[in-house]
Amino acid sequence: MSPYADDLSLAHRLADAADRITAARFRARDLTVRSKPDRTPVTDADTAVEDALRDVLLAERPDDAVAGEERGGAVSGPGRTWLMDPIDGTKNFLRGLPVWATLIALVSDGSPVVGVVSAPLLGRRWWAATGGGAWLRDGAGEHRLAVSKVEGLADSYLSTTHLGSWGEHHSRDAYLALTDACWENRAFGDFWHHCLVAEGAIDIAAEAIVNPWDVAAAQVLVTEAGGRFTDLTGAATFDGGSALSTNGLLHEATLELLNRHRG
The missing domain is CATH 3.40.190.80 (D-Maltodextrin-Binding Protein; domain 2)
Incomplete structure (x- = not known):
């Protein structure tokens, strides 16, 4: 079992909370959109997810740092930092394409040790924790993952x-x-x-x-x-x-x- 099993469990609960928000706002007629300084789009769903996840982390991991795409924060340094991208693939989200996901990672002393990628409209969630392997849950159940053996x-x-x-x-x-x-x-x-x-x-x-x-x-x-x-x-x-x-x-x-x- 991974030494980060409790953190992975929390990351799944964070992803569950994110999925409820993003799935409800996907293709919503009243979705609001603005452009960031780099001209990339951000929706009210992006900010709602990040704010909701930050609230949970503040309550459950008050000593951990948090950094996200929409609200900022230091992404590296000593100690533990939760990194999040509330909607990775915002352009797809805006165009009604189902290929987008919430990304959640725990970084410890500069190294990622927990990662969850949840794509609710694809019906897929990937996750991993150091020492615990990499996994996928889809319509066929849960599967342990392994990379290919292609050599050339x-x-x-x-x-x-x-x-x-x-x-x-x-x-x-x-x-x-x-x-x-x-x-x-x-x-x-x-x-x-x-x-x-x-x-x-x-x-x-x-x-x-x-x-x-x-x-x-x-x-x-x-x-x-x-x-x-x-x-x-x-x-x-x-x-x-x-x-x-x-x-x-x-x-x-x-x-x-x-x-x-x-x-």
Whole structure:
């Protein structure tokens, strides 16, 4: 059993509370939307979820720090910090697409130790805690997760993100080289492709630009499933500004290719 079992239980209760809010506000006619300074959208559901989860954490973990996408807070440092993204995939949420999730992570002394990803409209929840494995609950029940065993880039299934973000934050040439090197590529995006790496459904997920609350839960999920999670420099961190999840077998080859074509 994970030493963080009690924290994982709390994270599930937080996700339950979030699901009740987000599911009720999905496709709501009176949903309010505004733009943040970086022009990304935020809805009243985003803020309602984060405020509700902060209230629970204040009551149940008053000595822990909290940081979230909408209300801020320090994301790293000594001690324990809860990180949350109330709706990862807000653009999908706004367009009536069901591919969005609430992300909840507990970071202890700079390392994610608990992660829950709850996607209620997909009917899926992923979770992991250090020493306890990675798990998925869907319509078929609960399943322990394991990454794939694919060993070569030419046989691998890749998911990545918008080409423009690679040109701005990493390298357009590296993006094209990676997609060309892999057997197949898609853009599942946001939380989903990291979860699919943990499931073993795809082999590589790469993002040129992320925020810490986007991927802290993914780091513990992928590593507990037997994979590897770093930023695009190879540092095993959730706050490096980029993200690379793989089955582990493909990680070094992916990093080498990306760095060789960065220019």
